[in-house]
Structure formats: C-alpha cells, structure tokens
Amino acid sequence: MDAARLIHETHFVECVLAPGYDDEALALMKKKKNRRLLALPEIAHGRPRGEMVYKYVRGGVLFQSADDIETLESSLQTVTKRKATEEELKSLLFAWKIVKHTRSNAIVIARGPATVGIGMGQTSRVDSSALAVKRAGDRAKGAVLASDAFFPMPDGIEVATDAGVTAIIQPGGSKGDPQAIEAADKARAAMVFTSIRHFKH
Numbered sequence: 001m002d003a004a005r006l007i008h009e010t011h012f013v014e015c016v017l018a019p020g021y022d023d024e025a026l027a028l029m030k031k032k033k034n035r036r037l038l039a040l041p042e043i044a045h046g047r048p049r050g051e052m053v054y055k056y057v058r059g060g061v062l063f064q065s066a067d068d069i070e071t072l073e074s075s076l077q078t079v080t081k082r083k084a085t086e087e088e089l090k091s092l093l094f095a096w097k098i099v100k101h102t103r104s105n106a107i108v109i110a111r112g113p114a115t116v117g118i119g120m121g122q123t124s125r126v127d128s129s130a131l132a133v134k135r136a137g138d139r140a141k142g143a144v145l146a147s148d149a150f151f152p153m154p155d156g157i158e159v160a161t162d163a164g165v166t167a168i169i170q171p172g173g174s175k176g177d178p179q180a181i182e183a184a185d186k187a188r189a190a191m192v193f194t195s196i197r198h199f200k201h
Contacts, residue, residue: 095146161187
C-alpha cells in the first residue's frame with residue numbers, strides 16, 4: 001500500500017504496470033481518472049533465459065539474445081585507486097540496471113535509488129555524458145554514473161567528474177581504458193568494470 005500511495009501522490013504518473021494490485025491499492029490508484037492500470041503477473045518471473053529479442057526493419061528482421069545477465073557486486077572489478085563506498089556500490093548497481101534499458105549510447109546518473117540524469121541516443125558517449133550532466137544539474141554532485149559501453153576516450157568521464165560524479169560503472173575493454181582510469185583517479189573518483197556490455201539499440 002505504501003508504494004501505491006507514493007505513486008498516487010507523484011504528479012504525472014499516467015500508467016502503472018505491476019504483477020497485481022490488492023483491493024485497497026487498486027481503489028486508491030483508480031481515483032485519478034486518466035491513469036491506466038495494467039496487471040501482468042508474468043512480469044514478476046522475469047525474462048526466460050535464452051529468449052531472443054526481435055526488431056523489425058524494412059525488408060527483414062534483426063534478432064539477438066536478450067540482455068538478461070544479472071550483475072552482482074562480487075563480480076565488479078575496481079580499477080581505480082579509490083574503491084567505491086558501500087553506498088556508492090548500491091547506487092552503481094541500481095544505475096547499471098537502469099542503463100540496461102536505456103537506448104545506446106547510454107549514460108545514467110543516479111543518487112541512491114533514484115535516476116537524476118539520462119543521456120541517450122547520441123552519436124558519441126561524451127555527448128550522452130554532457131546531456132546526462134545537464135539534466136542532473138546540481139544533483140550530479142555526489143552522484144554515480146553508469147555507461148552501457150566502455151569509454152573510448154576520457155572526455156565523458158571528465159565531463160561527469162567535473163560536475164561532481166564520484167563513482168562510475170562501465171564494461172571496460174577499450175584501448176582507452178588506461179586514460180579513462182587515469183581521468184577517474186585524477187578526479188579521485190572510484191570506477192568499476194563489469195566486463196559486460198549492454199546493447200539496447
């Protein structure tokens with residue numbers, strides 16, 4: 001009921017998708033006439049392992065395996081002099097989940113369990129970083145950043161750390177990794193590699 005109350009009190013929530021609703025929560029959520037409420041019990045079970053994702057294009061169809069790997073804290077590799085704090089690690093893993101569902105080139109800035117800036121769909125990672133920083137504004141100070149793919153150059157990291165981002169999660173694996181690590185170290189930011197790339201296109 002607490003979640004239903006929070007959603008109900010939040011402005012501009014026009015659609016809610018959940019595994020189900022109890023009677024009290026449903027009655028509250030129905031009070032806003034234009035809100036669409038969808039129940040999908042299967043969503044609680046997650047995506048079946050090995051499921052394929054299809055995208056139709058003119059003259060054919062593209063398909064790829066689903067991005068369904070769960071990243072755990074134990075699998076992260078710290079590559080900077082400073083390690084992420086426990087609070088930063090929780091926020092990094094949250095941002096990593098969000099960036100997975102964001103169109104590439106994707107950058108997500110988060111504070112705690114809240115997204116405060118997103119940059120996506122740009123032709124360069126630094127442009128996505130700049131867009132995420134712009135949207136985050138002052139909330140970038142003390143926040144963390146997730147990138148769906150590696151940073152080929154340090155500029156995206158510099159844009160973020162100049163705005164106050166203190167920790168970064170990214171796949172790693174670029175020729176430019178040493179420069180990216182150096183940029184994070186220079187800013188006294190923590191950075192972890194996942195060795196897994198997200199790929200929402």
